[in-house]
Structure formats: C-alpha cells, structure tokens
Amino acid sequence: MxxxxxxxxxxxxxxxxxxxxxxxxxxxxxxxxxxxxxxxxxxxxxxxxxxxxxxxxxxxxxxxxxxxxxxxxxxxxxxxxxxxxxxxxxxxxxxxxxxxxxxxxxxxxxxxxxxxxxxxxxxxxxxxxxxxxxxxxxxxxxxxxxxxxxxxxxxxTGHFKSEEESRRLREAGNDSYRKERHPLKASDLFTEAIFLAPARNTLAAALAHANRSLVLFDCGLYAESYDDCLCALDLGYPEEYLPLIKLRQAACALKLRNFALCEEHLHELLHIELNQVFEARTHELWHQCEVLKVERFEMAVQTGDDLDINDSKAFEIAWLDNSSSLHTTRAVAKNALIFESEAVAMVPSGNCRVCDYCGITQFIPFPCIYCSNRLVVYCSRQCRFKHAAIHAVECFGHQIELFESFGEVFGMPRLLQLAFRMLITGLPELLGHCRKKPTLSKLWSAINGGLQERQDIAYSAVLRLERLKEERPTDTVIALALAAHILSIYLSKCTTFFDQLEKSLPTASRMSSAEWELLCAALLMRHIGQLRHRSLTACRSFVLPADPHVFSPLNEFQLWAAPMRLQEGHLHLLAGEVAVVSYSVYPDTLNLCRHSCSSTICAKFSGRTVTALALLDLPAGSGIYNCFAGGNFQQLPREERTKQLLESGIRCHCNACQLTHSDDQFHKFHRYRCDNPNCMEIFTPNALPHAPSLRWWLSEEYTQPEFNGADLIMCPHCGEYQKLEWFWAFTTSLIDCELIEERCKLYAAIERAENQLMDLHECKVALARLLLEQCLMVHRAHVSLLVAHLFRFLIYRFIEFIQIIHII
Incomplete structure (x- = not known):
C-alpha cells in the first residue's frame, strides 16, 4: 500500500x-x-x-x-x-x-x-x-x-493528482495480476491508482476500483470486492462493461449468503442484452443461488434469557469540588472490566492509515475521491456512509489541506481538527432541543446553563468537561482564538453548516452569519481549552505500518503469502511499535477519571472503543484514577511528569508524588553498575539531553557508530564515563548471528550486559526485542538449532522481561 x-x-x-x-x-x-x-x-x-x-x-x-x-x-x-x-x-x-x-x-x-x-x-x-x-x-x-x-x-493543492500516473499504475497492476500472479501486489497498485486519480475526471478511479474488485474477489475478500463494484458504478464506470460489474456483484452477494441481493443483481442482468458467455454465467449463478437457498438451515441461537448477564454498571459519576469524577459502585476485582465506551469524536493521528469513522486499520482503503492528498480513508462504504454528514463539512478543508496547514504554526494541528469535529458533531444535536428561536446571548447563556446539564444530549457531556483556565491571556491563547476564528470563517464561507444550524431551530427569525461565526468560534475555543487540559486521549496501539513493503524495498511484495497471511518468518517486520493511531474524546468515562500518577486502570483501545480494566482490587466507592501525563510514576521521573501536567493546568498531589524518594520506582528500571573496577557502585544516571526518560538506546544521538558510547553515561561516584562496549558488540553480532563466531560474541555481550544492567532494567526489554526479531529472521533461513538456543536463552536469562513489559 x-x-x-x-x-x-x-x-x-x-x-x-x-x-x-x-x-x-x-x-x-x-x-x-x-x-x-x-x-x-x-x-x-x-x-x-x-x-x-x-x-x-x-x-x-x-x-x-x-x-x-x-x-x-x-x-x-x-x-x-x-x-x-x-x-x-x-x-x-x-x-x-x-x-x-x-x-x-x-x-x-x-x-x-x-x-x-x-x-x-x-x-x-x-x-x-x-x-x-x-x-x-x-x-x-x-x-x-x-x-x-x-x-x-x-x-x-489543485494539481496533486495525475490521470496519466493513475493509468500507468493501473496497467502495472494488470500485469502483476495476469503475468506475475501476485494478487496482493496488484491490489496495492490498484489502490495507488485510486489515490492518484483526479477528482474532475472520475473514470480513472472507477476503472481502478473495478480492477481491484476482481483481485479482491479472487482473494476471498467478497465484502470489499462488492464495495469496490459500488464505487466503480458511482464514479461512472463505462456502460458497455456494466454486465461484468453486475455479475461480480451477484457473485459477491452469493458468497456472502445474501440471496435477496444476489437475485436482485441477477434480475438486472436479465434486462440487459448479454452475450453468450455472460448469459451462461448468469444462469449458473441463478442455479447456485437456488441450490444454496434450499440447503440453508436455521441454526440454534442462544437467547438473551439463557445468558448470565450482569447489567449493573461498575462506576458512576460523582461530583467533587464543582467537578465530576468517576467512582466505583461495587467492589471491582483486579483485572476486571470497569467500563467500555465509544468516543464521541475521533481523528486519526496520521501515523498510519486508519478508518476515519471507526478507527480500525485495514489493508483495503476506500478514500474520499475529492480530498486532495487522500488522507481521509474508510475501511468500507458503510463507514463512509455513516461519516458522510461530518465529512461533508470537512471535505473542502481536506481539499485545500486546511487542517494540515495549521501544523505550520501549532505543534499539534490534530488538536484543532478534533475540536472542530467536536463542534460539528454536537452542535446540530444540541440546537434540536431548543424550544424557541434564541438570540445569541440567550443561546450562549443556555449553553452555559440549562442545556449543559441535560443528560439526554450527548453534546452536553462534552460541554461539561473541564477546560484549561489561564489567569490572563497569553500569545498562545490569542493565537488559538484566532485559529478558532479562522475555522468559523471556513464554516461560514466554504460550507453549508450554518444553513444546517438554521434548520435545526424553529423558523421564527434568522441569526446572522456573524452571530453564528461568533458562537462557533467561542465553542471551538472552549473545546480547545478542554483538549489542552486533559480531555485529549492519545489512543496508542500496536499498529500495522502504513506501507508494509517498505521493510524490503528490493522485494517489496514478497512479504505476503496471501492477503492477510504473512510469509513464514516475517512476523517481526509487522510487529511494529506502540504508536498513537488516533486522538479521541470520552466525555462520560475516561475523561472524567481523576488524575493520579499511580493510575488504578489500564486503558486499552480498539478503534473508537476504550476498555478500562482494574489494575488492583477496588472496594465500592473508590475513585477511578488515570494518569494524564505522558507516562506514570514508573515511566517518567516526577520532575518531567510535573512539567507536563502543569502545562495542562493539573497540579498533582497523588501519593506517588508525595513520597520522599518519589523516583525510586522509575530508577528501578534504569540502574547501572559502574564498569570501573575500582568503583563498581550502583547508580542511576542524570538526565541525558538527547534521550527522554533515560532511554538512550532509542536515540540516534547515542546509537550511531561514530559516537561509540563516548561521553554518554557518567558514574556520579567516580566520574568515569561508561564504555558500554557490550551494547555495540551486541548490535554488531546480532546482524550475522548465523555464524558461530558471532553467536559467541553475542552471548558474551549479553553476559556483560547482565553484569551492568541492574534488576529489571528497561534496556533489557530492548535487547530481548532485538533478539526475538533476529530469531524470527534466522528461522526464515531454517537455522533451527540457533533458534532453539536463542529461545532457551530468552527463557532462562530474560524471564523477568515479561514483568517489565506488563509494567511499562
């Protein structure tokens, strides 16, 4: 892709x-x-x-x-x-x-x-x-x-697409499918042809969708193939090829066991003049459909009455100091589910290709044909349909790359886009509950008063969220207000959003565009303040890279045995890293948790859904706490956590921050034994300028060969810099560990690392991951003896890594 x-x-x-x-x-x-x-x-x-x-x-x-x-x-x-x-x-x-x-x-x-x-x-x-x-x-x-x-x-942004380039990629996909017999490579080429097809002439995109539908059908992806057929028809697929598309739609519907839909397409084919081949294929599909309908049988389905369901909620919203928070309603055991909810607003982070509506990753993207750089993709036409009302307001902004352009000034333009989506998602619903036509002053008062307290309006929960309040305006606040004003001008001049708002109110009198601009800009500013405080949730996940074949540029598509099936020994190439895939808002659950550096929940994300599990046994009435810093007390030192929290307007006084030696838990994962034989003291290094949270092995400033570890970590007891020759020996020997000489060096380096990295050092996790990846690569070369040795070594020497991975 x-x-x-x-x-x-x-x-x-x-x-x-x-x-x-x-x-x-x-x-x-x-x-x-x-x-x-x-x-x-x-x-x-x-x-x-x-x-x-x-x-x-x-x-x-x-x-x-x-x-x-x-x-x-x-x-x-x-x-x-x-x-x-x-x-x-x-x-x-x-x-x-x-x-x-x-x-x-x-x-x-x-x-x-x-x-x-x-x-x-x-x-x-x-x-x-x-x-x-x-x-x-x-x-x-x-x-x-x-x-x-x-x-x-x-x-x-008007000249991004190229019809000629789209045609070239489509032809390359045809060659890959017919001559090379490589369906995944062909699918990726057709996908790129869709992305490069111009919006003013949609025939190129229609042909690419049609070609991709054939490949997906042969791969068994019938739902995606059917969606591609619909896209091709929507974009003006040539009439002379209509029987081909209709036959494929009928075949997909039959494979999906949707007999009514299959018969509908077959009826359409009967009203078209067909050649002998198409007519025979139509009758064949009709016969198969009738046979399958006869063979269909009803399966016994367990009813809700037969299930043991506990509908009682494990949490409730409580009020403390004029703000809301979550408390348990009953005793919750460790690892038990506390809550599960969907985001009211979500935007992809841009790190990988995810569905703009449901937030899941996919191999087969369906982009908006009008968006300039095709950043908006969906996993299916169904998701695209569900998101149509929101995207209709945002589409022109994506055509001119408006939201991405905010990155020129603001460090995180996705924050502005998420605030924008919160507004356009919730405001029309809120106005539908107004009994009479309000003026701007009355509407603003209602938003800050009675409408905010409504429990039957989803947007009211968003309005109730806490926001960052600064004592006096700063250049940052004014710049954000100007950005909110720019977005409101966009709504006024480039969309019909204000007309939609007018239709949501009784037809007594009209509010001017200036009043709608002021109201929307003010609400945008409020949402920005909420996101700057603690309402912005970074959804992290192990994700598939946007371009899986970039790992092997010379043999791009040999990564796959079949769609959704990797070649044996290639799993490490798609293991990925924990990355932020989207930003979301959960106003009724996660965003109402109180902050604590020692959180009581573990939040796991899947698309738009967040699931919170208890990290310890919680008695009834306990507060539910979440860490809103970039890491908890085990992942970040107190000074760094405090700095991040203060920038979000949070002053933390949790138990972890009140301890005399509050960073002991953090230091537990970063303790070294000095390699100076005359010292041998155990220490935790001071802050490293190019390595946040002391993770120097992740920084190119320290891991490039020309640095060789010089002047990296200094022992505070003797003043000697640590040589760390074991790390350089490890990384060097890992490349050619199929050789017995290099394996001996590898084992020796690990032994030296064990002597210098104390207890549950986080660097051991990095070594274990590198070693495991190399095991998989060697396994691809069928060196089973080495694999057995390395896995045995992992089991006995790095058994504590499992504990670290669960903690970090």
Missing part, C-alpha cells in the same frame, strides 16, 4: 509531537509572502493584500493586540475583543442583551465584493469563497487575508 504525499508526511510528523507542543507560542517571524495564483483581476490584486502564510497571518494580528487589554470572563467575550472593527456594534448589542438579527443590514460575515471564484467551490458540501477587494481596517479585520489564504491553499 503506497504512502501519502511528502507534504502529508511532513504534516503527520507535526501531528505526532507531544500534546503540550500545541501550547507553544506562535512564531511571529515574517517570511516571504506568497501571492495567490488565482487573482481575478489587476484591480483586485492592487486593492487586496497579497496571500500570506498562516504564521504571518496570525503573527500580524498578535503584533496589534495587547494581551493586557483582552481581559474576558468567557470565550465569547474573548472572540468579541479580537474580531474585526465591523463587529463593534454587535459587541455593544451583546452587552445590552439584544442580539436580534437585523434583516436590513448586510451580513457582517460576507465580503463587500460578492463575486465568487468558481475555482474555490468545494466538490462536496462546499460554497464559493469570495475575494473581497477592499477592507476598512486591514490591521484588525483579517477576514480578507483569511480568504486570500484559502485561495492560496486551493491553488497550491
């Missing part, structure tokens, strides 16, 4: 940074302005400001905003203070409590020049973006600059 574009990789890299990076101040350094390539006329170019980058756009606003003057009591007031001068009347009306929309005045969110650029019309759910030619206050009213920036993004 081919990877995304290089620009997408860069954006994904920004998305994987630590959560606290999103709070970093915005750089105000100016770079060269990039003028939009789609200027409509010389007059417009002369009057309108040139297109600038996002960092310049926000940096210019920060220069003219005084943080000391932006004192506010809530998000709506802050947005009123930083929005354009034209909204001063709206601000005064809000203070007077009268925000009735004036139908005689022009909508404040619309530009003065109503001409639209057809090139900026969104392919899915999009409206034209207008290009204003004049503005009264170019310093404060940065809407024209935002619209120009949207134009620039549109022109910048």
């Amino acid at each position: 081919a990877s995304s574009t290089s620009s997408a990789r860069g954006n994904n890299k920004a998305a994987t940074t630590n959560t606290t990076a999103a709070t970093a101040p915005v750089s105000t350094a100016s770079s060269a302005a990039v003028s939009g390539s789609g200027a409509t006329s010389a007059a417009a170019t002369a009057s309108a400001p040139p297109a600038v980058t996002l960092s310049e756009l926000i940096g210019q606003q920060l220069k003219h905003l005084n943080a000391d003057e932006l004192l506010h009591k809530d998000e709506l007031q802050l947005l009123l203070l930083i929005t354009p001068v034209q909204r001063q009347k709206l601000s005064r009306n809000l203070e007077d409590g009268d925000l009735e929309a004036s139908t005689s005045a022009a909508p404040l969110s619309r530009p003065e020049n109503g001409e639209e650029d057809d090139d900026l019309i969104g392919a899915v759910g999009g409206l034209g973006i207008s290009s204003p030619t004049t503005t009264k206050e170019p310093v404060l009213d940065f809407r024209p600059h935002v619209l120009k920036w949207f134009q620039h993004l549109r022109h910048q």
Whole structure:
C-alpha cells in the first residue's frame, strides 16, 4: 500500500509531537509572502493584500493586540475583543442583551465584493469563497487575508493528482495480476491508482476500483470486492462493461449468503442484452443461488434469557469540588472490566492509515475521491456512509489541506481538527432541543446553563468537561482564538453548516452569519481549552505500518503469502511499535477519571472503543484514577511528569508524588553498575539531553557508530564515563548471528550486559526485542538449532522481561 504525499508526511510528523507542543507560542517571524495564483483581476490584486502564510497571518494580528487589554470572563467575550472593527456594534448589542438579527443590514460575515471564484467551490458540501477587494481596517479585520489564504491553499493543492500516473499504475497492476500472479501486489497498485486519480475526471478511479474488485474477489475478500463494484458504478464506470460489474456483484452477494441481493443483481442482468458467455454465467449463478437457498438451515441461537448477564454498571459519576469524577459502585476485582465506551469524536493521528469513522486499520482503503492528498480513508462504504454528514463539512478543508496547514504554526494541528469535529458533531444535536428561536446571548447563556446539564444530549457531556483556565491571556491563547476564528470563517464561507444550524431551530427569525461565526468560534475555543487540559486521549496501539513493503524495498511484495497471511518468518517486520493511531474524546468515562500518577486502570483501545480494566482490587466507592501525563510514576521521573501536567493546568498531589524518594520506582528500571573496577557502585544516571526518560538506546544521538558510547553515561561516584562496549558488540553480532563466531560474541555481550544492567532494567526489554526479531529472521533461513538456543536463552536469562513489559 503506497504512502501519502511528502507534504502529508511532513504534516503527520507535526501531528505526532507531544500534546503540550500545541501550547507553544506562535512564531511571529515574517517570511516571504506568497501571492495567490488565482487573482481575478489587476484591480483586485492592487486593492487586496497579497496571500500570506498562516504564521504571518496570525503573527500580524498578535503584533496589534495587547494581551493586557483582552481581559474576558468567557470565550465569547474573548472572540468579541479580537474580531474585526465591523463587529463593534454587535459587541455593544451583546452587552445590552439584544442580539436580534437585523434583516436590513448586510451580513457582517460576507465580503463587500460578492463575486465568487468558481475555482474555490468545494466538490462536496462546499460554497464559493469570495475575494473581497477592499477592507476598512486591514490591521484588525483579517477576514480578507483569511480568504486570500484559502485561495492560496486551493491553488497550491489543485494539481496533486495525475490521470496519466493513475493509468500507468493501473496497467502495472494488470500485469502483476495476469503475468506475475501476485494478487496482493496488484491490489496495492490498484489502490495507488485510486489515490492518484483526479477528482474532475472520475473514470480513472472507477476503472481502478473495478480492477481491484476482481483481485479482491479472487482473494476471498467478497465484502470489499462488492464495495469496490459500488464505487466503480458511482464514479461512472463505462456502460458497455456494466454486465461484468453486475455479475461480480451477484457473485459477491452469493458468497456472502445474501440471496435477496444476489437475485436482485441477477434480475438486472436479465434486462440487459448479454452475450453468450455472460448469459451462461448468469444462469449458473441463478442455479447456485437456488441450490444454496434450499440447503440453508436455521441454526440454534442462544437467547438473551439463557445468558448470565450482569447489567449493573461498575462506576458512576460523582461530583467533587464543582467537578465530576468517576467512582466505583461495587467492589471491582483486579483485572476486571470497569467500563467500555465509544468516543464521541475521533481523528486519526496520521501515523498510519486508519478508518476515519471507526478507527480500525485495514489493508483495503476506500478514500474520499475529492480530498486532495487522500488522507481521509474508510475501511468500507458503510463507514463512509455513516461519516458522510461530518465529512461533508470537512471535505473542502481536506481539499485545500486546511487542517494540515495549521501544523505550520501549532505543534499539534490534530488538536484543532478534533475540536472542530467536536463542534460539528454536537452542535446540530444540541440546537434540536431548543424550544424557541434564541438570540445569541440567550443561546450562549443556555449553553452555559440549562442545556449543559441535560443528560439526554450527548453534546452536553462534552460541554461539561473541564477546560484549561489561564489567569490572563497569553500569545498562545490569542493565537488559538484566532485559529478558532479562522475555522468559523471556513464554516461560514466554504460550507453549508450554518444553513444546517438554521434548520435545526424553529423558523421564527434568522441569526446572522456573524452571530453564528461568533458562537462557533467561542465553542471551538472552549473545546480547545478542554483538549489542552486533559480531555485529549492519545489512543496508542500496536499498529500495522502504513506501507508494509517498505521493510524490503528490493522485494517489496514478497512479504505476503496471501492477503492477510504473512510469509513464514516475517512476523517481526509487522510487529511494529506502540504508536498513537488516533486522538479521541470520552466525555462520560475516561475523561472524567481523576488524575493520579499511580493510575488504578489500564486503558486499552480498539478503534473508537476504550476498555478500562482494574489494575488492583477496588472496594465500592473508590475513585477511578488515570494518569494524564505522558507516562506514570514508573515511566517518567516526577520532575518531567510535573512539567507536563502543569502545562495542562493539573497540579498533582497523588501519593506517588508525595513520597520522599518519589523516583525510586522509575530508577528501578534504569540502574547501572559502574564498569570501573575500582568503583563498581550502583547508580542511576542524570538526565541525558538527547534521550527522554533515560532511554538512550532509542536515540540516534547515542546509537550511531561514530559516537561509540563516548561521553554518554557518567558514574556520579567516580566520574568515569561508561564504555558500554557490550551494547555495540551486541548490535554488531546480532546482524550475522548465523555464524558461530558471532553467536559467541553475542552471548558474551549479553553476559556483560547482565553484569551492568541492574534488576529489571528497561534496556533489557530492548535487547530481548532485538533478539526475538533476529530469531524470527534466522528461522526464515531454517537455522533451527540457533533458534532453539536463542529461545532457551530468552527463557532462562530474560524471564523477568515479561514483568517489565506488563509494567511499562
């Protein structure tokens, strides 16, 4: 499966940074302005400001905003203070409590020049973006600059796809399937052809979907093959080949035992003029369908009455210090299930290809044909259908790579996208419960009051989440508010979202676009504050790489024996590492847990679902605690945990932090014996500049051959640097361990490591993983004797690693 574009990789890299990076101040350094390539006329170019980058756009606003003057009591007031001068009347009306929309005045969110650029019309759910030619206050009213920036993004991403390249890959897939008889390679080539097919001419994508459906059918992936057939038909598959697709649909339905669907497609075929071959195949399928229907029998199904089900919840929401938290309702045994829930909002992290709706990884992606770099993929058409309402609002943003562009300024653009998704998912549902048409002031009061307390509205649970509250606005807060304003302008100018909101309310009067912009920007700002506090959940998992064949560039597709089946001895190539696959919000469960560095639950993620298991026996009424730092007291020292928590507005006073020697548990996994024969003292090294949490074996700054361990770890007792020659001998001998000489060096290196790495040292886990991977690689070469020796060595010498893996 081919990877995304290089620009997408860069954006994904920004998305994987630590959560606290999103709070970093915005750089105000100016770079060269990039003028939009789609200027409509010389007059417009002369009057309108040139297109600038996002960092310049926000940096210019920060220069003219005084943080000391932006004192506010809530998000709506802050947005009123930083929005354009034209909204001063709206601000005064809000203070007077009268925000009735004036139908005689022009909508404040619309530009003065109503001409639209057809090139900026969104392919899915999009409206034209207008290009204003004049503005009264170019310093404060940065809407024209935002619209120009949207134009620039549109022109910048308009030429990503290539019909010629898509055709070339499709032909290569045909050759791979017919000549090489390699279905997985053909499937990957067809997938890449789909990703590169242009949106304006969907025939290329239709042909690639149709070709892939044949390969998937031969591989036994009938549901995916049927979905590909539907995609091909939706995208304009040629009519002359219609019988071929309909036959394949009928065959897939038959294999899936959906007899009604199979007969439906066969009836369609009977109304088409078929040649002799197709007619014979149609009658053959009809006969098979009738035979299978006769042979079908009913299976005994166990009913719910026969099952021993305990429906009582193991937790409840309790209130403490004007905030909610989770407590157990009954005694919970160790390793027992406490809760399981689905995220109300989720966005993929970009580290691997996951379904944008359900969050699972897959081999057969179904991308949105309109999104620019095909970052939005689904595991099936069913997931794509369920996510259609949300994606219709986001699609044009993906076409211009809007969300990825925030990575230019903010360390974690996925945080902004998740806040955006929280808004567009929940606000329409909330407005549906309003009994009468509210004004902006009344609606905002209701959101902070009665609507927030409703238990029957899912979005109300999101509004109740705690948020990061800063005593005074900073450049970071103002920059995030400006980002929220940009997203609200996007909703106003590029989508029909505000029209959907109007339909959710009684038809008494209209709220202006300016009022909807203010409301949405204020709610976005609130969600950003919630995510910056502790509501952002990084879903970690062992994941399949986005491109499995990158491990073997010379023999790309020899990794697989068949789809979903690896070649023997290749498992280590897909073992992967624990990576953040998505970011989610769980407002009723995980996000309500109290923080403790010694958490009482173990959270496991599967797609959108989180499952929490008890780490110890919990009596009834116990608080349910989770660690909201990057690691618990066994994984991070107290100083590093405290720094991360303070950036999220959390002051921890848990038992683990109150201990006199609070880092003893952390040091237990990082204790060394000095290799100086005149010292031999046991110590824990000081912080290493290029190795977070003392894991130097993961840092290229310490593991490159030219460094050779020099000046790495110093013994505090004698001042000698540790040589660590056993590590370099181990990594060198591991490469050629099929040779007896290298195996002897390998065993000797492990013996020396055992003498220097004390107790349950975390580096032993790294050595064990490397050794296990090499065992599998040697097993592929059928060196069974070495495999037996290495596994026996693992069992006897590294038996304690199992304990570490469960702890870390």
